[in-house]
Amino acid sequence: MKLCELAPECIRAIHPYQPGKPISELVRELGLEKYGVIKLASNENPLGTSPLAIEAMTNALQEIARYPDGSGFELKNALSKHYGVNVDQIVLGNGSNDVLELAARIFLKPGASAVYSQHAFAIYPLLAQALGAHGIAVPARLYGHDLVAMLNAITPETRIVFIANPNNPTGTLCDADDLLRFLERISPDVLVILDEAYDEYLPEANKANSISWLRKFSNLLITRTFSKAYGLAGIRVGFALAHPDLADLMNRIRQPFNVNSIGLVGALAALQDTEFVKRSYTLNRAGMLQITNGLRQLGVEYIPSYGNFISFRVRGDATNTIKTYQSLLEQGVIVRPLGVYDMPHHLRVTIGLESENEKFLHALEQVLKTSL
Numbered sequence: 001m002k003l004c005e006l007a008p009e010c011i012r013a014i015h016p017y018q019p020g021k022p023i024s025e026l027v028r029e030l031g032l033e034k035y036g037v038i039k040l041a042s043n044e045n046p047l048g049t050s051p052l053a054i055e056a057m058t059n060a061l062q063e064i065a066r067y068p069d070g071s072g073f074e075l076k077n078a079l080s081k082h083y084g085v086n087v088d089q090i091v092l093g094n095g096s097n098d099v100l101e102l103a104a105r106i107f108l109k110p111g112a113s114a115v116y117s118q119h120a121f122a123i124y125p126l127l128a129q130a131l132g133a134h135g136i137a138v139p140a141r142l143y144g145h146d147l148v149a150m151l152n153a154i155t156p157e158t159r160i161v162f163i164a165n166p167n168n169p170t171g172t173l174c175d176a177d178d179l180l181r182f183l184e185r186i187s188p189d190v191l192v193i194l195d196e197a198y199d200e201y202l203p204e205a206n207k208a209n210s211i212s213w214l215r216k217f218s219n220l221l222i223t224r225t226f227s228k229a230y231g232l233a234g235i236r237v238g239f240a241l242a243h244p245d246l247a248d249l250m251n252r253i254r255q256p257f258n259v260n261s262i263g264l265v266g267a268l269a270a271l272q273d274t275e276f277v278k279r280s281y282t283l284n285r286a287g288m289l290q291i292t293n294g295l296r297q298l299g300v301e302y303i304p305s306y307g308n309f310i311s312f313r314v315r316g317d318a319t320n321t322i323k324t325y326q327s328l329l330e331q332g333v334i335v336r337p338l339g340v341y342d343m344p345h346h347l348r349v350t351i352g353l354e355s356e357n358e359k360f361l362h363a364l365e366q367v368l369k370t371s372l
C-alpha cells in the first residue's frame with residue numbers, strides 16, 4: 001500500500017520481536033494433546049502466580065468498569081518502602097518493556113545512538129531501530145558484556161547504554177565492582193539502563209547493591225519486572241527506578257493508564273508475598289542444578305547462567321539447531337531458538353518444575369540419539 005511506503009524506512013525495516021511459541025499454537029500446528037505440552041520458552045515462573053496475587057486480582061475484577069489509578073499510588077508506595085527509594089523516583093510500566101521504551105523515546109532519535117552488547121536482550125536493538133537511532137552492538141566476551149569495550153564504543157552521539165544483568169539469553173552476570181567502575185567512568189550525559197529483570201533469582205552474594213547507586217549517579221536507570229519471579233507475565237507490570245527528574249520526564253510521556261487495574265493490585269499483593277518469591281528462587285536453584293547435571297551427562301555444552309533459563313549449544317551447523325528445536329516441539333517441549341541473538345547454534349530452555357526439566361532432558365536425549 002502506497003501510504004505505508006511513506007512510513008520511515010527505520011520502521012519499515014523492523015523485524016518484529018519473536019516471542020516464545022504459545023502452547024495453544026503448538027497444539028494447533030501439530031495436533032498434540034494440550035496437557036502433554038510444556039513451554040520452557042519465555043522464562044515464565046513454573047510455579048505460576050502467588051495465591052495472594054490471584055486472590056487480589058480476582059476481587060479486583062468487580063471494579064474493572066472503572067479506570068485504574070493512573071498514578072499507581074498504592075503500588076508505588078509499596079515499592080518505595082520495599083526498595084528504600086522515594087515515590088518520585090518510580091515509573092510504573094506495562095511490563096518493564098514499557099519503561100524501557102519510555103526512556104528510549106526520550107533520548108533516542110535519528111542521529112543518536114544506543115550501545116548494547118552482542119547477544120543482549122533483543123528489545124534494545126529493536127527500540128533503537130524503531131526510533132531511527134543507530135544501534136551499536138559491542139562484541140561480547142565469553143557471551144557476557146564486555147564493559148570496557150562498551151565504554152570505548154560510546155561516541156558523542158550515544159545517549160543510552162543498555163546493560164542486562166543477568167543478561168537474557170546468555171544468563172551472564174557482570175561483576176558488581178566492574179559495574180560500579182563503569183558508572184564512575186561513563187559521562188553523566190549518557191543514560192545507563194540497568195535491566196535487572198532476573199534480580200530475584202540471584203543469590204544474595206551475587207546481587208549488586210545497584211539501588212543505592214541511584215543516589216550517586218543521576219544517569220542511572222534500573223528496571224525491574226513482575227513478569228519473572230513474581231509470576232505475573234500475562235498481566236504486564238514492570239517499573240523503573242531513577243533520578244526524580246528523569247522519572248518525571250518518563251511519567252510525562254507514558255499513557256495515563258499504562259498499568260491496568262488488575263495489574264496494579266496483583267503486583268501489590270505479589271510484592272508482599274515474599275514466601276512465594278523465596279519458593280520460586282529455591283525451585284529455580286534446584287532446577288538449574290538438575291538441568292546442568294543432565295546436560296553434562298548428555299555431553300551438551302552450556303553457558304553457566306544466573307537466570308531462570310540456560311542456553312546450550314547444539315552440535316553441527318545452524319540447521320541442526322533448528323532441527324533439534326523442531327524435534328523437541330514434536331515431543332511437546334517448547335524451547336527458544338536464538339538465531340536473532342546472533343547465537344544460531346544455541347537453544348535456550350527455561351528452568352521448569354522438576355517433572356518438566358526431566359521431560360525436557362529426556363526429549364533432548366531422544367533427539368541426540370536419533371541425530372547422531
Ligand SMILES: *Cc1c(COP(=O)(O)O)cnc(C)c1O
Pocket residue numbers: 043094095096097098121164167168195197224225226227228233236237238
Ligand atoms: C523478560 C525480560 C524483561 C521483562 O519484560 P516485561 O516487559 O517486564 O515482561 C526485561 N528484560 C529482560 C532482559 C528480560 O529477559
